[in-house]
Amino acid sequence: MTAIKELKAQARTKSGKGAARAERRAGRVPAVIYGDGKAPVGITLDYTEITRTIYAGHFLTTLFSVEVDGEKHRVIPRDYQLDVVKDQPLHVDFLRVAVGASLTVDVPVHFLNVDTAPAFKQGATLNIVSHSVELNVPADAIPEAIEVDVSSYALGASIHLSSVQLPAGVTWAGHGDDTLATVVAPSGLKEAEADEAAAAAAAAAPKA
Structure with a gap:
């Protein structure tokens, strides 16, 4: 069975480009969890942790358990955006994955x-x-x-x-x-x- 890695996140209460820039200045990376028939959840991730995780390899084929305010979401990364100059993560999209799904x-x-x-x-x-x-x-x-x-x-x-x-x-x-x-x-x-x-x-x- 594929090992599931843990990530901790914070709920993101504000949306928009201005709010996203403010999160990045605070050392956080905006992200979203969507799919499985449920409403999208806006989150932020620790910049250092998510950068290390992305560059460790196999990011888009790894299952994660993302904990947000005590609730765990079983997800897989579907996309991520990098700064075209600095190669720093700007945003991550996570897809919810149900047990037994393909x-x-x-x-x-x-x-x-x-x-x-x-x-x-x-x-x-x-x-x-x-x-x-x-x-x-x-x-x-x-x-x-x-x-x-x-x-x-x-x-x-x-x-x-x-x-x-x-x-x-x-x-x-x-x-x-x-x-x-x-x-x-x-x-x-x-x-x-x-x-x-x-x-x-x-x-x-x-x-x-």
Whole structure:
């Protein structure tokens, strides 16, 4: 089961840009909790705590229990805004998550054994097409990442969604068999293959 992390928040009684700026000057970050058929709740979070939590990674795929005035809300972050210059959090949106619910989330893709796979020892490079994939997942079992072992892929191969084993209860949210990465042959090998093809074509051509 996915671990639920704790966050403490304060109720936000005022809304609007002026009130939000005042909260940020006081070392708080405005946020909102919404969804599950209930009224939105405006809150503020401690700036240092939420900044550390966001930059710790996996923020958008982590369940939180947010305590507001003694009441706990089971939520998952759906979005957050950063200052375009300072990269400081400006606002966070949380979605309420009912027990037993499923979610659609973006999960990172990790490629394993790139340094030791035979194709890459021959000089191949991994051209990553998708760094994350959209999945339908149980809220209590969100995978931290989808792992793809590249050991068996040869030069020129493409790695598709259909070749990846997903955890139990997890399905693709997208459509079609998308390409995650390709194994690109080294330039020297490509040139050698082109020369061989040209030589074969010349040998097969009718003599004048």
